[in-house]
Amino acid sequence: MKGVRLQLRRLTHRYGERVVLRDLDLEVTSGEFLAVIGRSGTGKTTLLRLLAGLEMVQEGELLQDGAPIRGLNRRARMMFQDSRLLPWERVARNVGLGLPRDRADRVAWALERVGLADRAGDWPTILSGGQRQRVALARALALDPALLLLDEPLGALDALTRIEMQSLVEATWQESRSTAVLVTHDVEEAVTLADRVIVLEHGQVSLQRTIDLARPRLRDSPAFATLAQDILDHLLGRTCPSI
Amino acid sequence: MTASGELPINVAVSARRAVVGLLLGGGLGLTLGMLNGLSGRSERLLDTTIQMARAVPHLALIPLIILWLGIGETAKVSLVALGVVFPLYINTLHGLRSVDPGLIELGRVHGLGQLELIRRIVLPGALPSILVGVRYGLGLMWLGLIVAETISADSGIGYMAMNAREFLQADVVVLSILLYAALGKGADAATRFLERWLMPWRPVEAANQP
Numbered sequence: 001m002k003g004v005r006l007q008l009r010r011l012t013h014r015y016g017e018r019v020v021l022r023d024l025d026l027e028v029t030s031g032e033f034l035a036v037i038g039r040s041g042t043g044k045t046t047l048l049r050l051l052a053g054l055e056m057v058q059e060g061e062l063l064q065d066g067a068p069i070r071g072l073n074r075r076a077r078m079m080f081q082d083s084r085l086l087p088w089e090r091v092a093r094n095v096g097l098g099l100p101r102d103r104a105d106r107v108a109w110a111l112e113r114v115g116l117a118d119r120a121g122d123w124p125t126i127l128s129g130g131q132r133q134r135v136a137l138a139r140a141l142a143l144d145p146a147l148l149l150l151d152e153p154l155g156a157l158d159a160l161t162r163i164e165m166q167s168l169v170e171a172t173w174q175e176s177r178s179t180a181v182l183v184t185h186d187v188e189e190a191v192t193l194a195d196r197v198i199v200l201e202h203g204q205v206s207l208q209r210t211i212d213l214a215r216p217r218l219r220d221s222p223a224f225a226t227l228a229q230d231i232l233d234h235l236l237g238r239t240c241p242s243i
Numbered sequence: 244m245t246a247s248g249e250l251p252i253n254v255a256v257s258a259r260r261a262v263v264g265l266l267l268g269g270g271l272g273l274t275l276g277m278l279n280g281l282s283g284r285s286e287r288l289l290d291t292t293i294q295m296a297r298a299v300p301h302l303a304l305i306p307l308i309i310l311w312l313g314i315g316e317t318a319k320v321s322l323v324a325l326g327v328v329f330p331l332y333i334n335t336l337h338g339l340r341s342v343d344p345g346l347i348e349l350g351r352v353h354g355l356g357q358l359e360l361i362r363r364i365v366l367p368g369a370l371p372s373i374l375v376g377v378r379y380g381l382g383l384m385w386l387g388l389i390v391a392e393t394i395s396a397d398s399g400i401g402y403m404a405m406n407a408r409e410f411l412q413a414d415v416v417v418l419s420i421l422l423y424a425a426l427g428k429g430a431d432a433a434t435r436f437l438e439r440w441l442m443p444w445r446p447v448e449a450a451n452q453p
Contacts (some may be wrong), residue, residue: 054348054351054352072352072354073352076352077352077353078349078352080345084349086346086363087444088367088368088370089444097349097350097353097355098350098353098365123443123444124444125444139353185322212364
């Protein structure tokens with residue numbers, strides 16, 4: 001399956017009086033990995049929820065492969081910061097959540113893919129944080145979604161697990177050729193994974209950087225460091241690099 | 244007493260009243276709780292009334308029960324049921340309310356229908372709270388039963404105790420109290436078993452937590 005193309009035109013979203021997204025224009029090409037960075041409360045999560053169809057478009061246009069998203073976006077799967085596994089269902093059942101009966105074989109495939117094939121019969125409560133997120137990733141991948149939405153999925157993990165998970169996310173995304181939108185606070189993570197990084201500020205795109213480094217990316221390369229620093233400076237509101 | 248068959252019969256009669264009352268009252272409380280927990284309209288319609296009825300101590304209804312239902316089995320079972328209804332109602336409602344909204348959202352993202360959402364996410368999420376209701380209900384079940392059997396009965400543990408009082412048989416009175424204790428303990432053990440059976444993910448958590 002090929003990733004979806006997304007077009008956002010003058011998208012405005014309000015919660016009551018508060019404007020969360022303001023005249024947002026954005027295009028995401030098929031198979032692109034887009035990272036969205038921004039401080040808390042800048043509309044990142046709202047953007048993801050709109051893409052998932054959890055929020056209704058209020059103003060403007062949101063097109064997926066040229067057609068507006070009506071109701072729930074059935075081609076999208078979302079991964080949350082907390083793994084949100086159902087504690088009362090075993091790992092395999094969790095991964096198969098919402099999967100049509102005839103696609104049950106995908107459960108084993110997805111668990112295999114994240115390296116947890118041997119934990120299929122376990123309760124989620126006995127897994128470590130990293131393993132839970134891997135199960136959550138498997139669940140998101142099971143249906144082979146054309147749009148993968150990642151809401152700070154690695155935010156709560158320790159540094160090592162995080163790096164492992166990043167390579168896993170990158171590998172599975174490349175394999176599936178789906179479109180991915182990642183919301184994160186971590187500039188390095190964004191530069192590691194994304195084809196393009198945007199910074200949201202006051203509901204608008206305030207910075208856009210295409211990352212054309214070869215994959216897998218090395219964090220210690222000068223080009224990587226320059227890009228990351230550039231984005232970080234922008235986030236911190238500095239105009240010139242600090243000494 | 245055991246040899247004469249008096250004891251086993253009285254215990255069996257009491258246990259039967261307790262269980263029937265529990266099932267009736269518990270079933271009603273559970274049903275109402277689910278109805279109001281899942282449907283806003285039903286809640287607006289019924290919740291205030293139920294809360295009002297809840298404020299009345301159920302033992303205060305004894306005169307009315309005797310007037311309407313007499314002093315037969317129906318009256319006794321009703322008294323037990325009345326005690327069990329409200330803890331189950333409240334806890335079911337609370338359980339349904341406190342299901343993690345994140346999990347419900349997850350279910351929606353994964354395209355679960357309304358029924359499947361309830362079956363796979365809402366009900367299991369509410370289950371711990373419902374079982375707390377069952378345990379509360381059990382306490383009130385014995386209370387209702389004792390009162391019912393003490394007021395008027397010709398069989399059951401309460402009757403046995405009241406009868407013994409007439410004949411100054413303190414040992415039988417004490418035995419009756421111990422029997423209530425044993426039955427209460429048994430009921431509690433049954434709930435624990437129910438918990439382990441309905442929520443198998445829990446003990447695993449306790450045993451294997453890293």
